[in-house]
Amino acid sequence: MSWSEVPPPPATNPGNDLPCVQVRPPGPESRTWLTRLAHCQAPMGPRRDPTAPPSTIVLASGQGSNVLDVDSNRYVDLAAGFGALLVGHGNEQVLRAVELQSGRLLQALGDVYPSDAKIGLLTRLGELLPGRHTQCILGQSGSDAISAALKTAALATGRPGVLAFEGAYHGLGYGPLSALGLRASYRAPFSPQLNPHARFAPYPATDAHLDEALTAVEAALREGTIGAVLVEPLLGRGGVIVPPSRFLPELARLARAHGALLIADEVWTGLGRSGSWLASIEAGITPDLICLGKGLGGGLPLSACLGAAELMGEWSRAEEVVHTSTFAGAPLACAAALALLDVLHRQRLVERAAEVGARWRAALQEEAQRAAGVEVRGAGFMIGIDAAPLEGGAVALQRRLLERGYLTSTGGGAREVLVLTPPLTIAEPLLDAFTDALGAALTELAPRQGPAGR
16 A cells, blocks of 8 residues: 555545545654643553554544544544444534524523423433333433433432443443443452442353353342343443343343343443444333433433433432532533434434444455454444454454544454444445455455355
C-alpha cells in the first residue's frame, strides 16, 4: 500500500462514501495531537512502551457512516461510538431537534422544575413496554442506569446481593463495577470499596454450557442474599456472545422462584442494535427492570432505567431517597432522544438492522471461514469476529482494517474479538466493501484453507 499527502477526493455520496486513506495512519497531524493528549490526559490501560509508535488516530469530523481524521483520511465507521450512534454522525433530524431545543432551553432544574422535553421522553420510553404502566429513571450513562436498577432492586427486595456473569461489562461506577466480570483487573484496586455480596456465574455460549451456567445461578440464588440478577441479553463487550434460546427464559424463571429481580442490561443491545427494539422482549421474557443507554441520546449522554410503576414505587418513602444528578434528563439530550426514536420508527431501522445485519453476518462468515478457527457471531448490527486463532488476534486485525479505512473496536477478556457496530443507516455497498477488506486482512494474518477446509 502506498501513502501520499494528497487530500481525499470530495465526497460523492456524503455520509456513505468508501474509505480514502492516503496518509498511513496515524499521520503526522494525528501524531502531533496524540503527543498533546499524552501530556494532559491521565494514562489508562496497560503500561505501554513510551518509545513505541502510536497506533491510533485523532478524529476531526463525521457524517453518516464516514469520519475524517485530522490528516484528512476518510474512514467507514463500523464502531459508531461503541454502538452509540444508531443513526450515524450528524443525522439531520437529530441535529435539527438539538438546534431547536438549544434555542429554547439548555438546562432545566432536574426533578424540581423538569422540562417539557424530559416529560415527553419519559412518556415515549414507557411505550416501549406496552400493556403495563412503566416508569423511568433518567441518567447520563449506561453505568448510571445500572446503578439505578441495582438500587431499585435493593429497595424492593431488601437484599444486598447481585448475581452477574463472567465476561459481563456494565460500566465502571461503583455499583456496576461490583458486577463487572470482564476483567478482574478493573475491580481489584477498588475491591475493598465494592459490594462484597456480588456473585458470578458463567455466561453460556452454547447449549453445552447452559446447564453449567444455570446450576451456578441456582446455587447462588439459594444463598438467599441475591436481590438482583443482572444480565446482558447478548454479551457485548465480553465478545458478542449470543446465548442459547433457553437461557433468558430459564434465568427469569429462577430469579422469580427465588424472589430476585431480573435486570436486563440493554444499554448496548436495545433500540435496534441487535435487530429488535429490546432483545430481552424478543427472547420471550419481560424483565423486572430494563436499562438503556449508548444510542438513546442520539450521540448525547443519556440513559434510562425502566420498570413497572409498582416496582418503581419503592422509591417513595417517608424519608427522602433519590437517584439523580444535575444533568440527568437534561432537555437537550431528551430532545435528541425523541428525534432518534422518531427516526428509528419512520425509517424502520430496527427491522432493517435485523434483515441487513443477518445478510452481512452470513457474508462475513463465508469470508472468515477461509481462515481456520475464525468465527462470526452476533445479531442485527452487533457482530463479533473471534480472531483468537490469528497472529496478533483482534488487535492486529483491527490495525490492518484501519489502514484500509475501517474503524472497528475490540472485545473479549483478552481483546480477541473484533467488534462491529455500524450505524443502522449504513449503506450496503459499504458493508460489501468491508467484507472484501476483511478477506484481504485475513489473508495477511492467517493462511487460507483450500477447498477441503471450506
